[in-house]
Amino acid sequence: xxxxxxxxxxxxxxxxxxGNSVKNFTGMFRKGxxxxxxxxxxxxxxxxxxxxxxxxxxxxxxxxxxxxxxxxKGCGICxxxxxxxxxxxxxxxxxxxNEL
Amino acid sequence: xxTLKELASREVLLSAGHTLCPGCSIPAxxxxxxxxxxxxxxxxxTTGCLQKGTTHFxxxxxxxxxxxxxxxxxxxxxxxxxAVYRSLKKQGKLPVQKELKxxxxxxxxxxxxxxxxxxxxxLSRREDFVYLCYDNQMCADTGGQSSSATPIGASTTTTPxxxxxxxxxxxxxxxxxxxxxxxxxxxxxxxxxxxxxxxxKAEKAFEVSGPAYLNVLSPCPNKWKIHTSKTIELAKLAAxxxxxxxxxxxDGTDVTVNYKxxxxxxxxxxxxxxxxxxxxxxxxxxxxxxxxxEEVDKEWxxxxxxxxxxxxxxxxx
Amino acid sequence: MRVMKxxxxxxxxxxxxxxxxPDVVVVHPITPATPIVEKIAAFVANGQMDTEIVDVESxxxxxxxCIGASAAGGRVFTASAAQGLVSMHEILYITASLxxxxxxxxxxxxxxxxxxxxxxxxxxxxxxxxxxxxxFCENPQEAYDNLIQAYKVAEHMEVRTxxxxxxxxxxxxxxxxxxxxxxxxxxxxxxxxxxxxxSLLDSENPVTVGSYASxxxxxxxKVNQLQGMEKARKxxxxxxxxxxDRFGRYYGYFEAYKMDNANYAVVLMGSAAGTAKETVDQxxxxxxxxxxxxLRVFRxxxxxxxxxxxxxxxxxxxxxxxxxxxxxxxxxxxxxxAALYEVPQKPLVFPYIYGLGGRDIxxxxxxxxxxxxxxxxxxxxxxxGIKCIxxxx
Numbered sequence: 001x002x003x004x005x006x007x008x009x010x011x012x013x014x015x016x017x018x019g020n021s022v023k024n025f026t027g028m029f030r031k032g033x034x035x036x037x038x039x040x041x042x043x044x045x046x047x048x049x050x051x052x053x054x055x056x057x058x059x060x061x062x063x064x065x066x067x068x069x070x071x072x073k074g075c076g077i078c079x080x081x082x083x084x085x086x087x088x089x090x091x092x093x094x095x096x097x098n099e100l
Numbered sequence: 101x102x103t104l105k106e107l108a109s110r111e112v113l114l115s116a117g118h119t120l121c122p123g124c125s126i127p128a129x130x131x132x133x134x135x136x137x138x139x140x141x142x143x144x145x146t147t148g149c150l151q152k153g154t155t156h157f158x159x160x161x162x163x164x165x166x167x168x169x170x171x172x173x174x175x176x177x178x179x180x181x182x183a184v185y186r187s188l189k190k191q192g193k194l195p196v197q198k199e200l201k202x203x204x205x206x207x208x209x210x211x212x213x214x215x216x217x218x219x220x221x222x223l224s225r226r227e228d229f230v231y232l233c234y235d236n237q238m239c240a241d242t243g244g245q246s247s248s249a250t251p252i253g254a255s256t257t258t259t260p261x262x263x264x265x266x267x268x269x270x271x272x273x274x275x276x277x278x279x280x281x282x283x284x285x286x287x288x289x290x291x292x293x294x295x296x297x298x299x300x301k302a303e304k305a306f307e308v309s310g311p312a313y314l315n316v317l318s319p320c321p322n323k324w325k326i327h328t329s330k331t332i333e334l335a336k337l338a339a340x341x342x343x344x345x346x347x348x349x350x351d352g353t354d355v356t357v358n359y360k361x362x363x364x365x366x367x368x369x370x371x372x373x374x375x376x377x378x379x380x381x382x383x384x385x386x387x388x389x390x391x392x393x394e395e396v397d398k399e400w401x402x403x404x405x406x407x408x409x410x411x412x413x414x415x416x417x
Numbered sequence: 418m419r420v421m422k423x424x425x426x427x428x429x430x431x432x433x434x435x436x437x438x439p440d441v442v443v444v445h446p447i448t449p450a451t452p453i454v455e456k457i458a459a460f461v462a463n464g465q466m467d468t469e470i471v472d473v474e475s476x477x478x479x480x481x482x483c484i485g486a487s488a489a490g491g492r493v494f495t496a497s498a499a500q501g502l503v504s505m506h507e508i509l510y511i512t513a514s515l516x517x518x519x520x521x522x523x524x525x526x527x528x529x530x531x532x533x534x535x536x537x538x539x540x541x542x543x544x545x546x547x548x549x550x551x552x553f554c555e556n557p558q559e560a561y562d563n564l565i566q567a568y569k570v571a572e573h574m575e576v577r578t579x580x581x582x583x584x585x586x587x588x589x590x591x592x593x594x595x596x597x598x599x600x601x602x603x604x605x606x607x608x609x610x611x612x613x614x615x616s617l618l619d620s621e622n623p624v625t626v627g628s629y630a631s632x633x634x635x636x637x638x639k640v641n642q643l644q645g646m647e648k649a650r651k652x653x654x655x656x657x658x659x660x661x662d663r664f665g666r667y668y669g670y671f672e673a674y675k676m677d678n679a680n681y682a683v684v685l686m687g688s689a690a691g692t693a694k695e696t697v698d699q700x701x702x703x704x705x706x707x708x709x710x711x712l713r714v715f716r717x718x719x720x721x722x723x724x725x726x727x728x729x730x731x732x733x734x735x736x737x738x739x740x741x742x743x744x745x746x747x748x749x750x751x752x753x754x755a756a757l758y759e760v761p762q763k764p765l766v767f768p769y770i771y772g773l774g775g776r777d778i779x780x781x782x783x784x785x786x787x788x789x790x791x792x793x794x795x796x797x798x799x800x801x802g803i804k805c806i807x808x809x810x
Binding site: 140142144151152155156157158160162163164165166167168169170172173176177178179180181182183184185186187188190191194195196198200217218220221224225 | 440441443467468469471472473474475477478479481482483484485486487488489490491493507508511515616617618619620621623624625626627628629630631634638
């Protein structure tokens with residue numbers, strides 16, 4: 001992304017493109033861990049969705065579908081707040097090896 | 101009755117891609133508050149974590165009209181916005197013929213300290229806005245210094261626990277009591293873990309005519325030195341130890357306590373959970389722990405007694 | 418219909434605001450600017466204005482309210498002085514950086530400590546780098562005329578820079594003189610309707626105002642901001658000419674009083690110009706070739722025009738009515754010197770400080786100044802040092 005020159009800026013520094021932070025792929029914040037989702041044991045309580053700081057829980061047709069790794073920062077709140085006590089938890093943290 | 105599934109189907113108003121810390125509890129708070137009204141919102145935000153994390157030029161996470169100017173004047177800025185809204189409405193010259201709602205957001209430093217004058221002024225003018233304070237109990241944006249929201253005994257960078265001094269020696273300001281004394285229609289304290297309560301309170305705050313204030317605990321994984329996954333869990337622990345009671349105050353005096361822990365846990369549980377309090381577990385600092393327990397109990401008992409008084413009044417009427 | 422009235426500067430300012438008819442006026446008292454907002458409040462209470470008044474708790478909150486109002490697409494006004502103005506300091510920078518065309522009435526008063534409520538330009542000088550345009554008035558007529566013009570200049574699409582219109586404390590703000598008040602319809606037509614560049618109330622086009630910019634963008638933002646002030650140079654002149662065409666009183670960057678064929682001149686701003694003009698008249702009658710340059714626009718500083726007007730003089734006395742420790746001249750003097758820097762045979766510039774805290778300056782003082790600069794500029798290798806007029810020493 002090339003940086004704008006001084007005379008290419010909107011006067012006052014106003015940002016006109018509402019919500020354009022979606023162009024920042026904050027998935028790069030992750031430090032070696034990421035949550036993994038298993039649909040079969042999910043009870044669709046949506047706790048992971050409401051507590052996720054990064055809108056990284058994918059919802060389709062009123063069901064949790066997975067994790068958006070473009071934005072997931074790997075905080076682990078979803079895993080911690082998931083109420084399922086089942087051995088096969090719908091959300092677990094796994095090691096992640098970043099490919100350079 | 102709102103369900104999370106239904107809430108998830110509503111428009112995203114704070115986009116992903118912000119640079120708030122992993123595990124930050126502010127976005128969860130906003131996810132509930134921003135969607136608690138059907139009207140378009142105009143937001144005045146103070147300087148702080150939220151402002152920096154969501155509007156790093158040239159990117160913005162806000163899909164709403166949003167302005168930030170300084171740390172101490174967001175309510176005053178909002179007063180100008182609402183005045184023009186009233187003026188243009190009277191003249192029939194609003195750019196879009198829609199009713200709008202107004203939200204001021206500030207961290208605890210901007211609310212309890214730098215911007216307190218501005219907040220008090222706006223409340224006194226009965227401006228029609230909701231004020232949301234995300235309270236991480238310190239000046240997090242600038243590196244974790246003490247604010248008047250910082251509880252007694254906390255180790256911060258300006259009240260560090262050292263060889264001689266055991267962290268902050270002053271108690272925190274009871275901001276809700278001060279705001280309630282302005283006789284505003286609605287003041288409420290909540291936290292992100294009790295999402296149903298927070299949503300309901302935000303809804304109510306937007307509905308009342310005049311100012312409303314929401315004080316929401318916002319655990320900070322970075323500065324509280326806790327694991328990033330624990331922020332929501334810790335907010336609940338704060339309620340279970342009554343360190344952060346969940347309540348609301350209508351018209352300055354009618355108190356309702358919305359969450360009563362089945363078993364009230366001792367404050368030591370709270371103090372053990374975060375590195376910023378670990379030094380208090382040493383024997384020589386037991387007096388501070390006792391003081392904290394005393395203050396927590398006093399506030400909790402007061403809230404319960406005010407609630408009883410309120411309920412008695414309602415029964416007698 | 419134009420009428421002639423007798424009014425003080427504050428009342429004249431309030432009249433101008435009434436005719437410009439902003440959507441919002443944000444009010445906070447500070448002597449001696451308070452009567453401006455009191456009169457506006459009375460206009461509103463009596464139905465002569467339908468402005469929304471916001472009564473805030475401090476000067477800092479007043480200009481903050483103005484930012485909110487302007488960013489919400491409204492035309493706005495506030496008034497301040499001295500401590501009120503400087504307490505707004507950080508917000509003044511922000512207002513200009515966000516390119517919001519706010520106009521503020523400023524009654525120039527001394528800065529504490531010690532506390533003093535009288536004429537002094539230190540408050541405006543303290544804010545000369547905040548990015549606002551700065552106008553200085555000699556009398557109530559100019560207070561009225563400049564406020565009206567300030568709106569037209571500030572709101573110009575290429576300028577969009579806030580403006581403060583200053584008049585001297587008590588000497589202008591509270592002193593009654595004759596002035597023309599123009600027809601309200603004519604003023605309305607002259608100023609036109611405010612067309613905001615964006616509005617926080619436009620929910621269909623949400624904007625983010627006041628973001629955080631890091632090392633990769635801050636510099637570009639600031640240089641971009643300069644354009645507003647630079648475009649103002651041309652627009653101020655155009656608006657001054659249009660004002661003259663419509664109302665008969667023409668304005669430029671400054672008033673050059675009897676400057677034709679002058680060898681010596683005094684340069685100053687504000688109400689002392691009246692006394693200086695009286696002196697110039699007397700000395701001219703005695704055959705002295707003297708003149709007065711009364712600067713109206715301090716920001717943007719009109720380097721080019723000043724250079725052209727002053728470069729052929731033998732000597733210039735520049736009178737600053739502000740306190741500036743640690744520099745060989747006041748801000749006006751230093752900027753005049755900068756304007757003359759490239760002139761090969763430049764006039765000798767004499768720095769004076771006068772009138773601090775409302776200390777009076779009289780015809781005799783000006784006579785002495787003209788005498789001194791004439792005598793000393795005749796000497797070779799004389800370098801004028803700073804001198805205080807009217808100080809007990």
